[in-house]
Amino acid sequence: MFILILFLAWLPIAESDDFRFKKVLQVSNVLLTLSIFILMSFSLNLHTGYTGMVNFGVIFFVAIGTITVGILTAPENLHGYDWAILPAVLIALLLAAAFGWALAYPTARLRTDYFAIVTISLGEIVRVLLAGEPLLRVGAVGNAIGISSYPLPFEDMWFCGSETSGPDTNWVSPDACRDDPNLTDTPAYLIGEWLNLGEPAPYMFLLMIMSVVAVILVWILLNRILSSPWGRILKAIREDEEVAQHHGHDVLTHKAASLALGASIAALAGAFWAWKLTGFEPSFMSPARSTFLVWAAFIIGGTSNNRGMVVGAFIIVLMEFVFNVLVAGQGSTDLPLHTTAARIDSLFEWLILSPWEVASLFLVASFVGFAIRSERILETGLAGVAIFSFTAVALGQRSIDESFFGGVVTADMLYFKLFLIGCLMLFSLKFNTKGLLPEVPVRPERPNGGESVE
Amino acid sequence: MEVSPLSEPVLKVENLRKEFGGLVAVKDVSFEVGPGEFIGLIGPNGCGKSTTFNCISGLLDQTAGSIEIFGKDASNMRPDQIQNLGFTRTFQHTRLWRQMTVIENLLVPPRDQFKPNPFASILQLSSSAEEERLARAYDVLEQLEVPHMAHNLASELSGGQSKLVDIGRSMMGDPKLLLLDEPVAGVAGPLAMKIFNNLRQIVDETGISVLIIEHNMDFILRQGVDRIVVMNEGEILMVGTPDEVRSNREVIEAYLGAAGDESGGEEE
Numbered sequence: 001m002f003i004l005i006l007f008l009a010w011l012p013i014a015e016s017d018d019f020r021f022k023k024v025l026q027v028s029n030v031l032l033t034l035s036i037f038i039l040m041s042f043s044l045n046l047h048t049g050y051t052g053m054v055n056f057g058v059i060f061f062v063a064i065g066t067i068t069v070g071i072l073t074a075p076e077n078l079h080g081y082d083w084a085i086l087p088a089v090l091i092a093l094l095l096a097a098a099f100g101w102a103l104a105y106p107t108a109r110l111r112t113d114y115f116a117i118v119t120i121s122l123g124e125i126v127r128v129l130l131a132g133e134p135l136l137r138v139g140a141v142g143n144a145i146g147i148s149s150y151p152l153p154f155e156d157m158w159f160c161g162s163e164t165s166g167p168d169t170n171w172v173s174p175d176a177c178r179d180d181p182n183l184t185d186t187p188a189y190l191i192g193e194w195l196n197l198g199e200p201a202p203y204m205f206l207l208m209i210m211s212v213v214a215v216i217l218v219w220i221l222l223n224r225i226l227s228s229p230w231g232r233i234l235k236a237i238r239e240d241e242e243v244a245q246h247h248g249h250d251v252l253t254h255k256a257a258s259l260a261l262g263a264s265i266a267a268l269a270g271a272f273w274a275w276k277l278t279g280f281e282p283s284f285m286s287p288a289r290s291t292f293l294v295w296a297a298f299i300i301g302g303t304s305n306n307r308g309m310v311v312g313a314f315i316i317v318l319m320e321f322v323f324n325v326l327v328a329g330q331g332s333t334d335l336p337l338h339t340t341a342a343r344i345d346s347l348f349e350w351l352i353l354s355p356w357e358v359a360s361l362f363l364v365a366s367f368v369g370f371a372i373r374s375e376r377i378l379e380t381g382l383a384g385v386a387i388f389s390f391t392a393v394a395l396g397q398r399s400i401d402e403s404f405f406g407g408v409v410t411a412d413m414l415y416f417k418l419f420l421i422g423c424l425m426l427f428s429l430k431f432n433t434k435g436l437l438p439e440v441p442v443r444p445e446r447p448n449g450g451e452s453v454e
Numbered sequence: 455m456e457v458s459p460l461s462e463p464v465l466k467v468e469n470l471r472k473e474f475g476g477l478v479a480v481k482d483v484s485f486e487v488g489p490g491e492f493i494g495l496i497g498p499n500g501c502g503k504s505t506t507f508n509c510i511s512g513l514l515d516q517t518a519g520s521i522e523i524f525g526k527d528a529s530n531m532r533p534d535q536i537q538n539l540g541f542t543r544t545f546q547h548t549r550l551w552r553q554m555t556v557i558e559n560l561l562v563p564p565r566d567q568f569k570p571n572p573f574a575s576i577l578q579l580s581s582s583a584e585e586e587r588l589a590r591a592y593d594v595l596e597q598l599e600v601p602h603m604a605h606n607l608a609s610e611l612s613g614g615q616s617k618l619v620d621i622g623r624s625m626m627g628d629p630k631l632l633l634l635d636e637p638v639a640g641v642a643g644p645l646a647m648k649i650f651n652n653l654r655q656i657v658d659e660t661g662i663s664v665l666i667i668e669h670n671m672d673f674i675l676r677q678g679v680d681r682i683v684v685m686n687e688g689e690i691l692m693v694g695t696p697d698e699v700r701s702n703r704e705v706i707e708a709y710l711g712a713a714g715d716e717s718g719g720e721e722e
Contacts, residue, residue: 225577229562242513250534439553447589
């Protein structure tokens with residue numbers, strides 16, 4: 001955990017005049033994303049880790065939160081409902097809980113894998129609906145798809161302090177407050193000064209603080225709940241729901257309640273996601289960017305352990321950011337990590353352009369494996385030979401020319417990132433099946449008050 | 455088929471019938487269990503003992519017939535509702551919650567966990583009730599002489615210990631009627647005796663009724679149960695005290711002689 005935080009401080013950014021400002025922005029952004037992912041992993045952990053319902057639809061509940069908050073709070077003249085933020089969030093949480101509760105009934109008799117299919121399709125249905133439904137083009141000016149222009153919580157207070165912004169006041173929007181040098185009693189300005197940024201602190205900083213507080217609150221709540229009798233019953237349902245039913249617990253109701261609670265937590269994450277994005281379109285909920293990353297955090301971090309969720313989410317989110325920096329570094333020599341990016345590129349180029357060389361290297365490896373009788377090395381080598389021989393045969397010069405503009409072979413860091421996360425999951429599943437921090441068995445001692453009866 | 459109830463029966467099964475498609479697993483079973491009785495249900499493999507149990511506990515819906523538990527019609531109840539009447543069963547293959555500790559296993563069944571207010575219980579606003587439950591769980595483990603296993607995961611236990619913990623877990627649900635499906639199958643002789651002695655002691659001390667499936671005939675005849683119900687091919691063959699069953703030797707030999715006296719076999 002400590003190493004990860006150090007790593008966060010190391011995260012490089014370009015040197016420039018407003019270095020401190022950018023650093024604060026970057027760290028806030030990482031922590032905010034992290035909080036969102038932690039909340040989503042908590043939800044997944046409650047559903048899958050504790051109750052044993054394999055849920056591939058985390059994003060479904062997240063999207064309910066995001067969309068509801070977005071639509072309800074967007075201004076009325078842009079097809080929104082102009083609600084205040086707090087009631088909108090409450091409605092979003094309740095709506096997600098209602099969906100979660102209702103989901104338990106049609107899926108009551110489904111085994112785990114079928115339940116997984118149902119949830120994954122739910123998430124996809126919402127994504128496709130959002131892409132195709134004109135009613136959801138809320139807050140957007142013009143024809144853009146998606147939801148935007150909704151207000152952000154406390155943004156006004158953050159930038160304008162005791163003043164308020166709006167069409168009838170001195171400041172049109174919070175942004176106008178921020179740019180007004182005369183406003184010096186605002187929280188943004190004061191914190192900016194305290195951190196020596198030279199300008200008002202970014203709004204991301206406030207949002208980050210709020211999300212971290214939310215994570216801590218949810219953490220405390222979940223710890224309490226999961227160590228209560230109800231948490232025990234959920235675990236019993238996970239282990240063997242038929243027996244749990246025979247020991248007097250209405251499995252269906254408990255599952256529904258667990259789904260509802262987890263859905264609310266996911267919806268909270270969704271609300272923060274909406275505020276972070278300030279405007280979103282359906283692509284934000286593509287599985288590769290949401291559900292699967294949460295699952296990666298869940299598997300790497302350790303099932304049924306919320307501490308593990310935090311670590312897992314930390315690893316995934318940091319990976320994401322390192323790769324964002326790498327993507328930027330690919331383009332320009334000035335940016336940090338340019339050499340790393342260039343190295344990955346040349347490795348990738350070698351893999352693509354000279355597959356026979358790679359295949360023969362793997363062949364050598366398999367001979368070595370054969371010689372020292374290591375089945376693992378032998379298998380790896382043979383697999384490599386097979387893959388790269390196939391690449392050599394299947395990939396002609398033409399396919400390379402068509403895939404890479406101008407014949408310059410560069411690695412797409414998005415796929416490289418997914419590749420690495422995939423490797424991480426495979427290693428985790430093979431060598432560390434329970435994750436970094438596995439479930440801690442509950443071992444309560446005999447209370448002092450109770451005398452033993454012999 | 456005729457039964458002599460001691461007083462108001464805690465369990466009354468009448469003309470129970472269960473078919474799986476074309477297969478008739480239980481043809482016509484009627485029997486009663488009185489309060490404080492220790493009853494053995496025996497019969498050869500595949501005679502419908504476990505199916506009868508499953509119908510009573512609500513796992514299966516019977517094709518015909520009625521089941522009354524504590525005078526209430528339990529025919530269409532869910533297993534958890536039946537348990538809440540004061541009835542607990544075990545399964546033939548011990549099914550503990552394997553990734554939970556033994557003490558946790560014991561803390562799941564108590565019925566009063568969400569009283570008086572479910573939210574207060576979930577948020578753990580009062581710890582005294584929880585401490586009482588915990589103390590009781592330790593007492594039960596001590597009674598079964600396995601308190602040293604309390605902090606082990608259930609998956610780490612041996613077969614015999616699992617059976618003991620399973621019985622303990624059932625006791626935590628405060629049953630007034632306990633159905634045990636082959637509690638000593640696959641358990642070595644001395645431990646099996648111990649389990650039976652423990653059960654006898656529990657019955658005598660608390661006055662609950664116990665119905666126990668066992669297909670090792672000789673074994674159960676020696677264990678001092680109050681009455682024995684003998685089943686064969688989905689029907690009740692006879693009901694009587696161990697002595698009566700023993701004296702009915704020709705019937706026993708006709709139906710159990712070959713299959714029943716071999717111990718250790720599993721019914722499935």
